[in-house]
Amino acid sequence: xxxxxxxxxxxxxxxxxxxxLRCSPMKGHSHVYWYRQLPEEGLKFMVYLQxxxxxxxxxxxxxxxxxxxxxxxxxxxxxxxxxxxxxAAYFCASSPRGTGETQYFGPGTRxxxx
Amino acid sequence: GQQVMQIPQYQHVxxxxxxxxxxNSSTTLSNIQWYKQRPGGHPVFLIQLVKSGEVKKQxxxxxxFGEAKKNSSLHITATQTTDVGTYFCAGRNGGSQGxxxxxxxxxxxxxx
Numbered sequence: 415x416x417x418x419x420x421x422x423x424x425x426x427x428x429x430x431x432x433x434x435l436r437c438s439p440m441k442g443h444s445h446v447y448w449y450r451q452l453p454e455e456g457l458k459f460m461v462y463l464q465x466x467x468x469x470x471x472x473x474x475x476x477x478x479x480x481x482x483x484x485x486x487x488x489x490x491x492x493x494x495x496x497x498x499x500x501x502a503a504y505f506c507a508s509s510p511r512g513t514g515e516t517q518y519f520g521p522g523t524r525x526x527x528x
Numbered sequence: 529g530q531q532v533m534q535i536p537q538y539q540h541v542x543x544x545x546x547x548x549x550x551x552n553s554s555t556t557l558s559n560i561q562w563y564k565q566r567p568g569g570h571p572v573f574l575i576q577l578v579k580s581g582e583v584k585k586q587x588x589x590x591x592x593f594g595e596a597k598k599n600s601s602l603h604i605t606a607t608q609t610t611d612v613g614t615y616f617c618a619g620r621n622g623g624s625q626g627x628x629x630x631x632x633x634x635x636x637x638x639x640x
Contacts, residue, residue, distance in 0.1 A: 456534075456616060456633050458630070459627050459628065462627060470627055472627075507571075516573050516576060517561075518573065519570045519571045519573075521570050
């Protein structure tokens with residue numbers, strides 16, 4: 415049973431470009447969470463999605479960031495017009511049911527904005 | 529909003545010494561989870577505590593959940609170099625719909 419998969423593992427973008435981060439949850443998991451981790455910092459919750467629905471986006475910046483989890487395919491975290499402050503590790507986690515469950519983390523995408 | 533604080537931020541120990549990290553929440557938690565993240569790696573789930581005063585053990589690791597369900601601790605006995613990493617606590621309130629709030633973690637280094 416494959417774990418949570420994220421790609422790319424490393425992504426370099428120039429300021430103003432778009433970054434697309436993909437997350438495939440564990441088989442049988444229908445709940446996906448995105449977190450951002452700055453160097454030497456903890457994990458900051460961004461958004462919680464189920465298939466085709468955003469359940470909680472209270473941690474998402476109001477501008478430039480969006481997330482989706484379509485019926486088919488991976489969850490996508492999209493950052494438009496990236497700035498240097500967006501450089502961070504972005505982790506996706508999944509769980510089989512609701513937020514009361516253990517979350518299984520993917521390997522993360524390390525985004526570097528030049 | 530809810531805050532989860534962890535202390536210390538860093539801990540350097542000699543191999544064989546014990547290590548403890550503490551987690552405190554500003555609100556009562558429905559449960560608390562602990563994760564370990566190795567350098568360059570991703571968080572890996574260790575354990576979940578649900579009951580007031582609960583104590584769980586995993587080999588050399590002992591996890592406690594406070595009576596008031598507002599604090600927790602992780603204690604490692606006789607640390608080994610394989611224990612190196614950052615240990616995060618993550619709390620949840622508001623029943624099963626509350627999202628996990630992570631502490632900033634305690635980074636443990638072990639000198640052989």
